[in-house]
Amino acid sequence: MTSITDKNIIDGFANEMNEMHNKQQKAYADIIEASAELSQSHRYFVTSALDAGLKKRDNDEMLLDILEAFKKDLPHKNALLKEKQHAIAEMASDIDQKEIQKLAIIQKIEKLKEDQTRRKELIESQCKVNKDRLKNLQKARIVFQENLGMDILTIRCIAQDVNGEQLQFVFRNINPTDMNSTYVITMGIKEDRVYQIVSSDPALECLPDLERRLPETNNLSAFLANVRKQFIS
Structure with a gap:
């Protein structure tokens, strides 16, 4: 059995103890280094979280300020909205009134067109009647002129209520002492x-x-004959 006083054994044991010590020192150093890295990482995480928290707080405060400003401005906006709604309602009412006025104007125009058409037809009818009467007067003129010495003259209308021209019936051969003396009656045709x-x-x-x-007889020839009789008498 080898004695513990053997130098080789002592040196081997010392070397093993140094090696074990070095390993422990290295393990402690690794643990310290890992702890330092973990602490640095923790500090970075805490700093980042703090910055994020502060930023979120600032954002929340800004949102709260905006919300408070919106709440304060809300009554004013509601009042403006009511004014705009009232203005829109007035505009819609004005448009409706203008549409009603437009329809009324269109109806008046249509009525005026109808009245104009009726007046045109009436005027054409009156012109036709007047032409027919003038034709009859021309025929009567020949008869009266040849048999009774009467002339028919056309003159410009003077009376305002007489339509168109006037006619003058000039009678002769009435006064036995002066057969050329004239007796005149002037006539026209009213608008009716x-x-x-x-x-x-x-x-x-x-x-x-x-x-x-x-107008009752509408017999112009008989009327002129009666007028002649009155002139004679």
Whole structure:
């Protein structure tokens, strides 16, 4: 059995103890280094979390400020909205009124067109009647001129209520002492197509009665014959 006082054994044991010590020192150093890295990482994480928290707090405070400002401004915005709604309602009412006025104007225009058409038809009808009467007067003119010495003259209208031109019936061969002396009656046609006696020379007292009966008979030849008789008498 080898004695423990053997130098080789002592040196081997010492070397093993040194090696074990070095390993422990290295393990401690690794643990310290890992702890330092973990502590640094923890500090970085805490710093990042703190920065994020502070940033979120600032954002939350800004959002709260915006929310408070919006709450304060909300009544004003609601008032503006009501004003705009009222203005829109007034505009819609104004548009409706204008549409009603437009329809009324269109109806008036249509009525005016209808009235104009009726007036045109009435004027054309009156012109036709007047032309027919003038034709009859021309025929009567020949008869009266040849048999009774009467002339028919066309003159410009003077009376405002007489339509178109006037006619003058000039009678001769009435006064036995002067067969060329003239007796004149002037007539026209009113807008309602009724004969109107404008004047007579000499004046006849019975002329209004003759004028009243003329529309009843509508016989101009008989009327002129009666006028001639009155001039003779």
